[in-house]
Amino acid sequence: MTESRLSQVDNLKLTMPALGIDLGGTKIRAAAVLNNKLVSDPQEVPTPSGAENIVNAILGLIEKFQAKHVLAGVGIATAGIIDGDTGEVVGSTGNLPGWTGTPIRTAIESRTLLPVHVENDANAAAFGEASARNLRHLNSVCVVTLGTGIGGGLIIDGKLFRGAHFGAGEVGHSRISLGNKRLCTCGLFDCWEAYGSGRGMVATAREILVGLNADQTPLVALGSNLTTRNIVAAAAKGDIVAQRAISMWHEHVAVGIVNLAHILDPSVFVLTGGMAECVDFALIHEMVVDRCMSRIGENMRIEKSELHGVAGIIGAAELVLDAILERAS
Numbered sequence: 001m002t003e004s005r006l007s008q009v010d011n012l013k014l015t016m017p018a019l020g021i022d023l024g025g026t027k028i029r030a031a032a033v034l035n036n037k038l039v040s041d042p043q044e045v046p047t048p049s050g051a052e053n054i055v056n057a058i059l060g061l062i063e064k065f066q067a068k069h070v071l072a073g074v075g076i077a078t079a080g081i082i083d084g085d086t087g088e089v090v091g092s093t094g095n096l097p098g099w100t101g102t103p104i105r106t107a108i109e110s111r112t113l114l115p116v117h118v119e120n121d122a123n124a125a126a127f128g129e130a131s132a133r134n135l136r137h138l139n140s141v142c143v144v145t146l147g148t149g150i151g152g153g154l155i156i157d158g159k160l161f162r163g164a165h166f167g168a169g170e171v172g173h174s175r176i177s178l179g180n181k182r183l184c185t186c187g188l189f190d191c192w193e194a195y196g197s198g199r200g201m202v203a204t205a206r207e208i209l210v211g212l213n214a215d216q217t218p219l220v221a222l223g224s225n226l227t228t229r230n231i232v233a234a235a236a237k238g239d240i241v242a243q244r245a246i247s248m249w250h251e252h253v254a255v256g257i258v259n260l261a262h263i264l265d266p267s268v269f270v271l272t273g274g275m276a277e278c279v280d281f282a283l284i285h286e287m288v289v290d291r292c293m294s295r296i297g298e299n300m301r302i303e304k305s306e307l308h309g310v311a312g313i314i315g316a317a318e319l320v321l322d323a324i325l326e327r328a329s
C-alpha cells in the first residue's frame, strides 16, 4: 500500500468514530469512540442467553449507532479467551454459557460489512487505559483490575501482548503462597486473586476474626454477611481489627505487583476496578519500592485509573482501529 493511502487510513483514527462494545455477563454496553474519548452516551441492553441471541443483540446496538454515526469499525470486548487473529471465542467463562466456539468476528462482519475486532475484556480494558492515558509510547504498561477477582493486561511497545495461547495477562492466577490455604475461583490454590481481590480481603478478615468476640470488633456480629464495604467502614471508624485486615490486604496487593515488576520491569502500573478505590496509593507505592530491586522499583509509577468503567469500550474501539491500520499496511 502506498504511503498516501496509509496516511489516509491513519486519518480514520482522527475523523471517524469506532463503536466500542463491552459484553458482560449481565449487560452489553456500547459507545462511539473517537481519539480515545466517548463521543456518544453509552447505550446498554441486557445480555440475552445463547450465542445467537447475543450476536443479534450486538447487531441491534450497531444498527442504532449507525443511524447517527458513520462508523470506521466495531471493537468487541468479551469475557473468555479470544483468538485475536480470527475473532473466535476459544475458551469461555461461566458468565456466558454456550459462548465457546462462537465466530463472533465473522458473524458480525458478514452482517454489517464493517471491520470487526474481538478481544478478551481484561485485555481490551488494559489497552483502553494505556491509550486514554497516552501511555502507548512507553516500554511497557501493566494494568491490574482489582475487583471481586483480579484481572490484567500487558501493553508492550504500544501493543497488546496476548501470549502464545491468547492467555497472557492472567495475572490474578500467579501463585503467591504455598500450602493450599485458599482455593481460587480458577480451581487452583493460593492464587494472587485469592488474597488481593475483594474476596481476598474478606477471607483475610475472616481469618483474623477467628476467636474474637463482638466486644472486640463490630465485624464479628456480621457473620457470613461480612463485605469489603463493612471492613472499610469499620476501619474508618477506628476498628483496629478492620484496619489490620486492610493493612494485610495491601501487603497482598503489593506482593503481586512486586512479582510482576520483577518479570516485566514496566514503566507504569495502572490499578483499576472497584477495589482500586480501597488502595492507599502512597502506601502501596512505598511497599512495592521497598520490596523491589532498587533499579526496578525506584522509577516505576503506580497510578489509579480514571476511566470509570468505560476502559473496555475505549480499548475495543482503539483495537479495531489498529486492526484496520494493520490490515491496510
Ligand SMILES: [Zn+2]
Pocket: 172, 173, 184, 185, 186, 187, 188, 191, 193
Ligand atoms: Zn486462580
